[in-house]
Amino acid sequence: MAERATAAPSREARLAGSAVALGVAALALPAAYEAAVGSDGPPICPFRLLTGLPCPFCGGTRALAAAARGDLDGALRFNAVWPVVAVALIAAGVVGLAGARRGREPLGDAWRRARLAGRRRPWGRRVAVAIAVAAPWGVGFAHRDAITERTPASSPGRPAVASTRDAAVARSTAGRHDGAAMTLVPPGSRPPLHHGEAPR
Secondary structure, eight states: OHHHHHHHHHHHHHHHHHHHHHHHHHHHHHHHHHHHHOSOSOOOOHHHHHHSSOOTTTTHHHHHHHHHTTOHHHHHHSOTHHHHHHHHHHHHHHHHHHHHHTTOOHHHHHHHHHHHHHHHOHHHHHHHHHHHHHHHHHHHHHTHHHHHTTOOOOBTTBOOOOOHHHHHHHHHHHHHHHHSOOOOOOTTSOOOOOTTOOOO
């Protein structure tokens, strides 16, 4: 019994430590990637490259990087589900570590209850999987303009990059201005007469 009481908190501590490490890595790695490469590069999602639509993970890297640097608006602008998941993992790990110190298994107990509920109600497991996929996908679709335009959130030390739509509008406007004839009139002289216009 003494061995079991000692082993159980050890398993709980490992599980809790893994949850904390996974949550911290989910925040730190996207932030490091964005700092090194930037967030205005080409999309790397195969689903989005084929369909033009975001997948459940699209926007997650930029949302996690924004959350890591404390930019809440930037995290909400893309796919805020993944920062919430990362913070939830860290919080669950902290709870598990605190329980392990007291000889309890809050994470292990929750996992066993979830498995038992899945055996009793197999449809509940399918519903949980459907929600886990639909939630980030729905948020991604709601923010698909920000995700697909590759407009990075403003961050210290890096100016914001204009969106694809803004660049297209600027090019079309410049083309119209270039095509229009512009005539400079010296001060004190009359402007040139257009066809059919009477002199003043």
